[in-house]
Amino acid sequence: MKCSKCGGLAVINMRQHRLRLCTSHFTEWFATMVQRTIEKYEMFSPADKVLVAVSGGKDSLALWDVLLRTGYEAEGMYIGLGIDEGIGYSDKSLAMCRQFVTEHHPGAVLHVVDLGEEYGQDIPYLAHTRQRGRGKPCSVCGLVKRHIMNRVARDGGFAAIATGHNLDDEVAVLMQNTLHWQAGYLARQAPVLLERDGLARKVKPFVRIYEREAAAYALVRGIDYIYDECPFARGSTTNFYKELLNQLELQSPGAKQQFYLQFLQARDKGEIRFAGEGAVELRPCRRCSQPTTAGDLCAFCRLWES
Amino acid sequence: MVKVIYRDKTWEIKAGSTVRHVIEQADLNPESILALRDGKLINEATLTEEGDVIKLVSVVSGG
Numbered sequence: 001m002k003c004s005k006c007g008g009l010a011v012i013n014m015r016q017h018r019l020r021l022c023t024s025h026f027t028e029w030f031a032t033m034v035q036r037t038i039e040k041y042e043m044f045s046p047a048d049k050v051l052v053a054v055s056g057g058k059d060s061l062a063l064w065d066v067l068l069r070t071g072y073e074a075e076g077m078y079i080g081l082g083i084d085e086g087i088g089y090s091d092k093s094l095a096m097c098r099q100f101v102t103e104h105h106p107g108a109v110l111h112v113v114d115l116g117e118e119y120g121q122d123i124p125y126l127a128h129t130r131q132r133g134r135g136k137p138c139s140v141c142g143l144v145k146r147h148i149m150n151r152v153a154r155d156g157g158f159a160a161i162a163t164g165h166n167l168d169d170e171v172a173v174l175m176q177n178t179l180h181w182q183a184g185y186l187a188r189q190a191p192v193l194l195e196r197d198g199l200a201r202k203v204k205p206f207v208r209i210y211e212r213e214a215a216a217y218a219l220v221r222g223i224d225y226i227y228d229e230c231p232f233a234r235g236s237t238t239n240f241y242k243e244l245l246n247q248l249e250l251q252s253p254g255a256k257q258q259f260y261l262q263f264l265q266a267r268d269k270g271e272i273r274f275a276g277e278g279a280v281e282l283r284p285c286r287r288c289s290q291p292t293t294a295g296d297l298c299a300f301c302r303l304w305e306s
Numbered sequence: 307m308v309k310v311i312y313r314d315k316t317w318e319i320k321a322g323s324t325v326r327h328v329i330e331q332a333d334l335n336p337e338s339i340l341a342l343r344d345g346k347l348i349n350e351a352t353l354t355e356e357g358d359v360i361k362l363v364s365v366v367s368g369g
């Protein structure tokens with residue numbers, strides 16, 4: 001199989017783009033695709049400082065790598081969640097982030113916040129003891145990550161928080177939300193969430209990148225990442241939908257991309273509309289001053305009350 | 307023979323088939339899998355050769 005651009009040996013076949021590329025043309029194509037996405041959705045500009053949420057997984061490390069190689073001022077942000085579950089998940093994932101810096105971008109800044117050290121409790125403990133966490137650590141975990149990420153972004157003067165969500169992540173969420181007709185979520189799912197009332201801007205530069213391509217990029221760039229998933233993600237419905245969508249993609253190349261991008265287009269043009277599009281009012285939390293919809297204390301601060 | 311590794315499983319197959327065939331034979335979806343030989347990414351049309359060690363990597367992760 002030959003590279004569509006140079007005739008050299010192709011390492012990947014991307015049927016939805018009708019492209020087969022060699023290592024160097026693939027990395028070049030990948031960076032261009034990400035750059036175009038950043039521009040198309042006006043995520044941030046070359047003068048901006050960006051905070052990349054890194055987990056030690058392929059997507060976030062690939063994102064950090066491509067942003068740095070493109071010349072962006074991108075700093076990494078890792079949150080130590082204290083998840084061990086017998087496989088040392090959190091320790092391993094932090095080690096991967098540090099190794100990435102040492103091997104690929106010495107000099108890159110990695111911010112590390114350890115939940116246990118800074119707040120006294122880790123995710124497994126919180127999930128076990130709090131009402132919100134009962135049987136679903138991801139709810140507590142998501143809340144904690146959003147809060148800390150926003151704090152670091154605000155304090156550090158970052159223009160945006162960039163996450164490694166890829167097209168497969170987005171399309172899996174879209175499918176779940178569609179199957180349940182979650183109008184509120186469908187109204188808000190977007191490549192960019194603009195900053196407002198103390199909430200930092202959030203962007204997803206990989207929304208047009210298939211998960212397969214993000215993994216391929218990490219592999220050809222020699223980025224070591226954590227293959228193990230968070231133990232709490234096992235058997236998650238997201239993975240179930242991803243596999244289902246890949247069945248569809250196998251029969252009909254480009255199906256995932258069409259489903260997601262045409263949804264965004266139709267909504268932007270006003271062809272489809274959802275109730276709940278109006279933004280809810282935000283007020284600063286009495287304790288931490290971060291924005292909240294919930295009266296006095298934000299959900300994060302309430303977590304430490306109970 | 308060709309050695310195939312996927313997660314914590316290892317098995318052997320005859321040389322000479324394509325990587326895509328190897329993936330399908332393992333009941334996996336080529337959209338969800340990438341293949342490595344000697345740590346290098348290889349395309350799905352690559353023919354396996356005697357003595358190859360092929361590592362299959364799932365690209366699907368959640369969370």
Ligand code: SF4
Nearest residue numbers: 138141230232233369
């Ligand atoms: S899978 Fe759940 S618990 Fe694990 S890191 Fe993701 S949100 Fe947190």
Ligand SMILES: [Zn+2]
Nearest residue numbers: 003006022025
């Ligand atoms: Zn080429």
Ligand SMILES: [Zn+2]
Nearest residue numbers: 285288298301
């Ligand atoms: Zn608060």
